[in-house]
Amino acid sequence: xxxxxxxxxxxxxxxxxxxxxxxxxxxxxxxxxxxxxxxxxxxxxxxxxxxxxxxxxxxxxxxxxxxxxxxxxxxxxxxxxx
Numbered sequence: 001x002x003x004x005x006x007x008x009x010x011x012x013x014x015x016x017x018x019x020x021x022x023x024x025x026x027x028x029x030x031x032x033x034x035x036x037x038x039x040x041x042x043x044x045x046x047x048x049x050x051x052x053x054x055x056x057x058x059x060x061x062x063x064x065x066x067x068x069x070x071x072x073x074x075x076x077x078x079x080x081x082x
Contacts, residue, residue, distance in 0.1 A: 026068040
Protein backbone atom coordinates (compact mmCIF):
# COMPACT_ATOMS: atom_id res chain seq x y z
CA UNK A 1 0.00 0.00 0.00
CA UNK A 2 1.28 3.43 -0.79
CA UNK A 3 1.89 6.11 1.77
CA UNK A 4 -0.74 8.19 -0.03
CA UNK A 5 -3.35 5.49 0.58
CA UNK A 6 -2.48 5.22 4.27
CA UNK A 7 -2.55 9.01 4.54
CA UNK A 8 -5.99 9.08 2.90
CA UNK A 9 -7.30 6.51 5.40
CA UNK A 10 -5.92 8.46 8.37
CA UNK A 11 -7.26 11.74 6.96
CA UNK A 12 -10.73 10.25 6.54
CA UNK A 13 -10.65 8.90 10.09
CA UNK A 14 -9.43 12.21 11.51
CA UNK A 15 -12.13 14.14 9.68
CA UNK A 16 -14.84 11.77 10.89
CA UNK A 17 -13.53 11.88 14.45
CA UNK A 18 -12.87 15.62 14.33
CA UNK A 19 -9.34 15.20 15.66
CA UNK A 20 -5.81 15.75 14.35
CA UNK A 21 -4.25 12.99 12.26
CA UNK A 22 -1.22 13.19 14.56
CA UNK A 23 -3.28 11.69 17.39
CA UNK A 24 -4.03 8.55 15.39
CA UNK A 25 -1.57 5.66 15.53
CA UNK A 26 -1.73 2.24 13.90
CA UNK A 27 -2.33 0.58 17.27
CA UNK A 28 -4.95 3.07 18.50
CA UNK A 29 -7.84 1.00 19.86
CA UNK A 30 -11.10 1.89 18.15
CA UNK A 31 -13.43 1.03 21.02
CA UNK A 32 -11.36 1.73 24.13
CA UNK A 33 -9.42 4.81 23.01
CA UNK A 34 -11.65 6.35 20.34
CA UNK A 35 -14.90 5.18 21.96
CA UNK A 36 -16.34 3.94 18.66
CA UNK A 37 -19.29 1.58 18.53
CA UNK A 38 -20.46 -0.58 15.64
CA UNK A 39 -22.71 2.14 14.24
CA UNK A 40 -19.79 4.56 14.06
CA UNK A 41 -17.63 1.90 12.41
CA UNK A 42 -20.26 1.55 9.70
CA UNK A 43 -20.20 5.34 9.24
CA UNK A 44 -16.41 5.23 8.97
CA UNK A 45 -16.66 2.43 6.43
CA UNK A 46 -19.05 4.54 4.33
CA UNK A 47 -16.78 7.57 4.65
CA UNK A 48 -13.82 5.48 3.46
CA UNK A 49 -15.85 4.15 0.53
CA UNK A 50 -16.72 7.67 -0.55
CA UNK A 51 -13.30 9.23 -0.03
CA UNK A 52 -11.35 6.37 -1.62
CA UNK A 53 -13.91 5.30 -4.26
CA UNK A 54 -13.87 1.66 -3.16
CA UNK A 55 -16.44 -0.83 -1.95
CA UNK A 56 -16.05 -2.25 1.53
CA UNK A 57 -19.21 -4.32 1.22
CA UNK A 58 -18.99 -7.54 3.23
CA UNK A 59 -15.85 -6.41 5.05
CA UNK A 60 -16.05 -7.84 8.59
CA UNK A 61 -15.77 -4.50 10.39
CA UNK A 62 -16.69 -6.23 13.66
CA UNK A 63 -13.15 -7.63 13.60
CA UNK A 64 -11.64 -4.14 13.55
CA UNK A 65 -9.90 -3.53 16.87
CA UNK A 66 -7.15 -1.02 16.03
CA UNK A 67 -6.62 1.46 13.20
CA UNK A 68 -4.21 -0.93 11.49
CA UNK A 69 -7.12 -3.37 11.03
CA UNK A 70 -8.88 -0.72 8.94
CA UNK A 71 -5.73 -0.12 6.92
CA UNK A 72 -5.38 -3.86 6.28
CA UNK A 73 -9.02 -4.19 5.23
CA UNK A 74 -8.69 -1.33 2.75
CA UNK A 75 -5.39 -2.74 1.48
CA UNK A 76 -6.96 -6.15 0.91
CA UNK A 77 -9.93 -4.64 -0.92
CA UNK A 78 -7.66 -2.53 -3.12
CA UNK A 79 -5.52 -5.57 -3.99
CA UNK A 80 -8.67 -7.54 -4.91
CA UNK A 81 -9.77 -4.71 -7.20
CA UNK A 82 -6.40 -4.53 -8.98
